[in-house]
Amino acid sequence: MKTIKVHVVTPDGPVHDSDVETVIAKAESGELGIMAGHVPMVAPLKIGVIHLKNGKTSEYLAVNGGILEVRPDKVTVLAQSAETAEHIDYDRALRAKERAEQRLHTQSNEHVDFKRAELALKRAMNRISIVEKRY
Incomplete structure (x- = not known):
């Protein structure tokens, strides 16, 4: 091919x-x-x-x-x-995912930028998926 x-x-x-x-x-x-x-x-x-x-x-x-x-x-x-996948820190990506999820669930906080938290969550989940596909 x-x-x-x-x-x-x-x-x-x-x-x-x-x-x-x-x-x-x-x-x-x-x-x-x-x-x-x-x-x-x-x-x-x-x-x-x-x-x-x-x-x-x-x-x-x-x-x-x-x-x-x-x-x-x-x-x-x-x-x-x-x-x-070799350059992604899996544990760091998991922590970033948790932080972004916490920000998204904190609706009472006026200082949370939801769009930014949503993008951080997407980036973290993307990194996690790459590492998991490797194995």
Whole structure:
């Protein structure tokens, strides 16, 4: 099967660079499946997983928003942050999830920014899901 070059870059530098058969990403408009020869496009990404498939092997990246650019021979992801399972601190992600849930359940507190707490919860759950898929 043909492969497509994938580059994932954050403000801190490159996170991933390889050739894969399929890229699956969660865009604002829905889930995208990309293979070599895909039509050129640009799509904003949601907080979610980028699934990179090569034969029977899979790699998962936790991405916290960004832009996906597709060309027939190359996919570039410019993400606000992106992490592989090896770089995620699972215990820290669990604590972040608990903190965000507590903030969301504290409705009486006027100083809680619910949108910010909701995004923190989504990021934490995304990181947790990446680590759990690895095992």
